[in-house]
Every structure is written in structure tokens, then in C-alpha cells.
Amino acid sequence: MTFEHSWLLKSEDETAALAREFSLFATAGDWIGLSGDLGAGKTTFARALIRAYCSEPVDVPSPTFTLVQLYDETRIPVAHFDLYRLEEMSEADELGLDDLAGSHLILTEWAERLEDRLPPDRLMIDWQISGEARTAKVTGFGVWQARLERMVRVARFVQDNAPGHAREFLQGDASARRYERLIADDGQSSLLMDMPAKTEPKPADGSASYSQQVHLAEDIRAVLAVNKELVAAGYSAPAILAADIESGFAIVEDFGDAVFGTLENYGSKVTLPIKTAVEVLADMAGRNWPCTVGVDDQVHTMAAFDESALMAEADLLMGWFWPLVTGTEPAADRHSEFTALWQPLLQQVQQEEPVWVMRDYHSPNLIWLDQREGNARVGIIDTQDAVLGSPAYDLAALLQDARVDVSVAVERKLLDHYAACRRACDPSFDETGFRTSYAILGAQRAAKILGIFARLSKRDGKHGYLRHIPRVSAILERNLQHSVLADLKTWFERYLPAPLREAV
Known part of the structure; x- marks a missing residue:
């Protein structure tokens, strides 16, 4: 053909x-x-x-x-x-x-x-x-x-929608999405998002695919819906300037290049951008978020980031990272033990009131908008996979960044600042329970990312992601020190200790 x-x-x-x-x-x-x-x-x-x-x-x-x-x-x-x-x-x-x-x-x-x-x-x-x-x-x-x-x-x-605009390459992410910067004659710019609908093959046994298990966006409708609601709530997500939903095309607002991870002293000091990003999350945690959002005469449903989705993510460690570092497939008993140890932990974080969780609220997807005020100074991109879940997840994504070193001292200060913001708005805020969820979800996210980076290397030939593994392994190790994760810590010490994880 x-x-x-x-x-x-x-x-x-x-x-x-x-x-x-x-x-x-x-x-x-x-x-x-x-x-x-x-x-x-x-x-x-x-x-x-x-x-x-x-x-x-x-x-x-x-x-x-x-x-x-x-x-x-x-x-x-x-x-x-x-x-x-x-x-x-x-x-x-x-x-x-x-x-x-x-x-x-x-x-x-x-x-x-x-x-x-x-x-x-x-x-x-x-x-x-x-x-x-x-x-x-x-x-x-x-x-x-x-x-x-x-x-x-x-x-x-x-x-049809940006006639006469120059088109420039814009570096994307690890997904199938593609981006261009569109520049008008007067220098004003916007971004083209090219997001084909997912065509992931279903497993032979008829079960849900990984994308379906963890509720990844299937098409561009998710971006349009989530951005629309975030903007209406006063946050800075790229405004939609034009869209062809069926084709998977959109022209969106351009937030520029002040990506958090490129900012001076990011991660080494408590700077205004990262402090404001923490305050955005504290503010979002105090809102009642909808379960559905209308877009183009249709309804986008916000999936629940439930126990099964979190477990499917964590299981990427067994499916991809274990074979990478050991050269073998995990034995069934070790795999079963891994799953059994996670189940009560993931059930525990489900007890909190769910909020919108971006899932990738970290340095590559946050842009500093210095000309704006308050929480609107944090530009939030890569919103398509947002779900309803624990507010601790996005804070862990921000303060335990997989791609940029955030010092332990900075993490602790900002975690304290987040708790203070929550207490100021809600005296009944359960800080102890939140910190427990933060450790659990930080460990879960680290396990997932180890699996994702191994998959990107093995399946997609993107070996550059392996350089981040020592950082992510150290993040996992820090979270495992929480008492609630003691049994899981023992499992890692026995089967995937830090020296083995970091010898990639």
C-alpha cells in the first residue's frame, strides 16, 4: 500500500x-x-x-x-x-x-x-x-x-487555522505526540499539537491493554477537556485556539521556553517557581473537581486512579526493569509477593478525597510565566492523562523529580510548606496520613518510572533514559524508609537492592 x-x-x-x-x-x-x-x-x-x-x-x-x-x-x-x-x-x-x-x-x-x-x-x-x-x-x-x-x-x-505561519520543530516527549511552534509574521507564536488517536493492539487473551488499565488518554479530547476546566478554575493550562478532534490536531497557546528544569538553581534551592508550583497543588487539593467535562458536544470522563491502575503502573518494574538488571524474567512467587505487598498500601491511599491528578506534574511539564500573577504563573502542560486520585501523587512527582536533582533539603522544606498551606485552608488536614500517602505513592511512582525507562530503552531504543535510573533508584530508597513500607523495603533488599538497581 x-x-x-x-x-x-x-x-x-x-x-x-x-x-x-x-x-x-x-x-x-x-x-x-x-x-x-x-x-x-x-x-x-x-x-x-x-x-x-x-x-x-x-x-x-x-x-x-x-x-x-x-x-x-x-x-x-x-x-x-x-x-x-x-x-x-x-x-x-x-x-x-x-x-x-x-x-x-x-x-x-x-x-x-x-x-x-x-x-x-x-x-x-x-x-x-x-x-x-x-x-x-x-x-x-x-x-x-x-x-x-x-x-x-x-x-x-x-x-486553514494559522495561514502564513512559519513552522518550527519543537522537542516533544517520550509519547507519540508531536509538536511544532507556529510563528506569525509579527513574531507571535502558538503551538501545534499532533496527537493521533491510540491504536494500541488488545492482548490476545481479550484483557485490557496497559493504556486502558492505567487510563491513559486515547485521543486529543482529553487535552481539550482538562485544559478547558483548568483555565476556568484560574490555572494556566494552554488555551485551545483551534482544534480538529477527529484528526487529533490542535493549535494551543505557547507558554514559551522557561521550563522549570532549565531555571537557575532549580532543585538546589527553594526558588519562587517551585514554591509556587507547590502552592498550586495545595490550592487544587482544596477544590471540588468534576468527574466529567463537556467538550465538543461530548463528555470526557475523569477516570479514577484506583488500586488496579496504580498496581498496573508499579508492575512495570517487574515486566521491564527486572529483566533489564537481572537478565531473567521474575519467578512467579517473587512476582506474586511483590503484588501482595503493594495491595494494602495502595488501598490505604484510596481513603483520601480524590482531586484532579496530572500524573506528570514535574519539571519538563511546568513552565514559569513570570508576567502573570499568583498561581497563574505556573504553566501546566501535558495534561491529557489527568485522573481523579490522591493529591499526594503530584506532589511526589514534583519534589521527587525523575529527571532533575531536587535536594533532600529542598524536598523537605517544600513538603513542610505544602502541609502549612493545607492546614491554613483546612485545620482538619490529616498531615500524618498525607505524609504516609506521599511515601507510598513516591515509592509506587519510582517503581513505575524504573519500568518505563527500561521499556523505553529495550522496546523503543531510547537508551538515554537509563542515565536517570540512579536518581530514581535513590528516590525509591528514600521512600522505602517510611515505616509503612517496611515489608516492601525488605523485598527490595532481598531481590532488587540499590547496588543492583543502579548498575545499569
């Missing part, structure tokens, strides 16, 4: 613009082939595409004589091949096409010379001279079929 689309390009500037658009979708491991006569536009496009991955201007020589030119310092590594002078197919092996295919974007001029050696997952662009213009006939094969079709739909959505 294939998908085809053609562009008529009337200038080199339009060719460069198309290349920049493709740079928003193509990444390392992809294969783009260029074909067409001499002077048809192949090299112009290739140079523009490579420059789109550069943060600074760079010279892009033609590899006509060298046959291959590598770019390893670009946003993604690129291998630029020119096969015009290729005489024998055996020469292709010597160039390292196959060796580079897993680590680089493969960009190949005169790709048709590979004939039956073309990969099944590829994007082919056939360049044709049309008078003074050029026609780029683009065909997506394999995984590129759906991606090319979505690229075309995204372009139409942007043209």
Missing part, C-alpha cells in the same frame, strides 16, 4: 520550505530516496533538508564524488548519498548504506539505481521539470504511507 501526493514548486524558496516541512516528520532510521533528471531539484531539496536539521548555517557539499557525506552534529544524524557515479551494486555495500540505516536518516539521490534493494519503508520523491517550476511527486511506502498522509492533513489544518 502507498500514498501519493504532489507539490508544484515555483522557486528554490518553495523547495526549501517543503524540505523544512519534511524535516518535521523524518527522523533517524528513516529512508528518503530522490530521483529525477539532472537539474530537477534533488540536490536543492537535499541541502535544504539537511540545513533544516542544523541549529546554525552549515555548508552542505554535494557528495557526487565522495558518494556519501555524513552529518553527525545535526539535530538527527543524516547520511547523504549520491549514487550518480555508482557503477556496481556491490559499491553500495561498501558505502555503508545498511550499517547507517539504523542510526541516521538516509537521504539518497539517484535512489532508483538501487532497484530491488530499496527498503520497504521509504519515502520516494520523484523530481520533474515543469517549465520554470519543479514538480515533486512524493510516494510513501510502508510506514511512510500513513505518515505522508498525516503530513498532508497537518499542512491543511495549519493553512
Whole structure:
């Protein structure tokens, strides 16, 4: 199956613009082939595409004589091949096409010379001279079929809702969501969110998938609903400027780049941003939150972050982290003991009055909005997986950050500050019970994250997340010191002690 689309390009500037658009979708491991006569536009496009991955201007020589030119310092590594002078197919092996295919974007001029050696997952662009213009006939094969079709739909959505805006790459997260910054002629910006509906296959036994067990958002409706309610309550979540719910597209408010984790002294001192973020959570804990929110004539239901969902998250440690550090699958008795130890702990945190829990309320998803006032200075993004649960969860996510070092002293001071805020609004606030829930959910979240980082490495090839494991292991260890977690601490000491966890 294939998908085809053609562009008529009337200038080199339009060719460069198309290349920049493709740079928003193509990444390392992809294969783009260029074909067409001499002077048809192949090299112009290739140079523009490579420059789109550069943060600074760079010279892009033609590899006509060298046959291959590598770019390893670009946003993604690129291998630029020119096969015009290729005489024998055996020469292709010597160039390292196959060796580079897993680590680089493969960009190949005169790709048709590979004939039956073309990969099944590829994007082919056939360049044709049309008078003074050029026609780029683009065909997506394999995984590129759906991606090319979505690229075309995204372009139409942007043209309809933000015409004339420049489109820039914006680093996303570990999810399937994709982001762009849209910049108008006057410099004002907004963000494009590209969030396809989940198509996670169901387990063969008919049980719920992991996403369903833990209530992860299935489509963009969750973002629209949660942001709408947060803004109505006076918090700063990105306002929705335009949306195509069925397609999974939205243009939202741009909060800028003052991400918490990049701020000076973040985590090493009690700074105003993190202190305000704590106060936001204390304020949210005192509100009555709805179980449903209307969006686009439909109803979005806020799922309960119940015992089964929390257990499914914690079990990621057994499914992914255990095999990573031990090289074996966990024995059934050890797995059963792990589950049994968690059950009464997770039942205990269910006794609190539930509030909206963002789940990822931490440094990558909080943006400091200095021009605003009060709690509105904390911009909250990545809201789609919000659920109803214990207020201790988000505080643990903030003060026990998996990606940024928050010192123990800062954590303790801010935990005390949170408790003081809660007491000031509610003299009956059960501080002892809250601190117990904080330790339980901190340990649960650390176990989950160890599993997620192992999964990202093993399944998705994102090995960079492994560098955070020592930090997350130390967070787990601190939480395990609470007396209520004594039995679970013994289990970890016996089967997954800190030295083993951190030897990844």
C-alpha cells in the first residue's frame, strides 16, 4: 500500500520550505530516496533538508564524488548519498548504506539505481521539470504511507487555522505526540499539537491493554477537556485556539521556553517557581473537581486512579526493569509477593478525597510565566492523562523529580510548606496520613518510572533514559524508609537492592 501526493514548486524558496516541512516528520532510521533528471531539484531539496536539521548555517557539499557525506552534529544524524557515479551494486555495500540505516536518516539521490534493494519503508520523491517550476511527486511506502498522509492533513489544518505561519520543530516527549511552534509574521507564536488517536493492539487473551488499565488518554479530547476546566478554575493550562478532534490536531497557546528544569538553581534551592508550583497543588487539593467535562458536544470522563491502575503502573518494574538488571524474567512467587505487598498500601491511599491528578506534574511539564500573577504563573502542560486520585501523587512527582536533582533539603522544606498551606485552608488536614500517602505513592511512582525507562530503552531504543535510573533508584530508597513500607523495603533488599538497581 502507498500514498501519493504532489507539490508544484515555483522557486528554490518553495523547495526549501517543503524540505523544512519534511524535516518535521523524518527522523533517524528513516529512508528518503530522490530521483529525477539532472537539474530537477534533488540536490536543492537535499541541502535544504539537511540545513533544516542544523541549529546554525552549515555548508552542505554535494557528495557526487565522495558518494556519501555524513552529518553527525545535526539535530538527527543524516547520511547523504549520491549514487550518480555508482557503477556496481556491490559499491553500495561498501558505502555503508545498511550499517547507517539504523542510526541516521538516509537521504539518497539517484535512489532508483538501487532497484530491488530499496527498503520497504521509504519515502520516494520523484523530481520533474515543469517549465520554470519543479514538480515533486512524493510516494510513501510502508510506514511512510500513513505518515505522508498525516503530513498532508497537518499542512491543511495549519493553512486553514494559522495561514502564513512559519513552522518550527519543537522537542516533544517520550509519547507519540508531536509538536511544532507556529510563528506569525509579527513574531507571535502558538503551538501545534499532533496527537493521533491510540491504536494500541488488545492482548490476545481479550484483557485490557496497559493504556486502558492505567487510563491513559486515547485521543486529543482529553487535552481539550482538562485544559478547558483548568483555565476556568484560574490555572494556566494552554488555551485551545483551534482544534480538529477527529484528526487529533490542535493549535494551543505557547507558554514559551522557561521550563522549570532549565531555571537557575532549580532543585538546589527553594526558588519562587517551585514554591509556587507547590502552592498550586495545595490550592487544587482544596477544590471540588468534576468527574466529567463537556467538550465538543461530548463528555470526557475523569477516570479514577484506583488500586488496579496504580498496581498496573508499579508492575512495570517487574515486566521491564527486572529483566533489564537481572537478565531473567521474575519467578512467579517473587512476582506474586511483590503484588501482595503493594495491595494494602495502595488501598490505604484510596481513603483520601480524590482531586484532579496530572500524573506528570514535574519539571519538563511546568513552565514559569513570570508576567502573570499568583498561581497563574505556573504553566501546566501535558495534561491529557489527568485522573481523579490522591493529591499526594503530584506532589511526589514534583519534589521527587525523575529527571532533575531536587535536594533532600529542598524536598523537605517544600513538603513542610505544602502541609502549612493545607492546614491554613483546612485545620482538619490529616498531615500524618498525607505524609504516609506521599511515601507510598513516591515509592509506587519510582517503581513505575524504573519500568518505563527500561521499556523505553529495550522496546523503543531510547537508551538515554537509563542515565536517570540512579536518581530514581535513590528516590525509591528514600521512600522505602517510611515505616509503612517496611515489608516492601525488605523485598527490595532481598531481590532488587540499590547496588543492583543502579548498575545499569
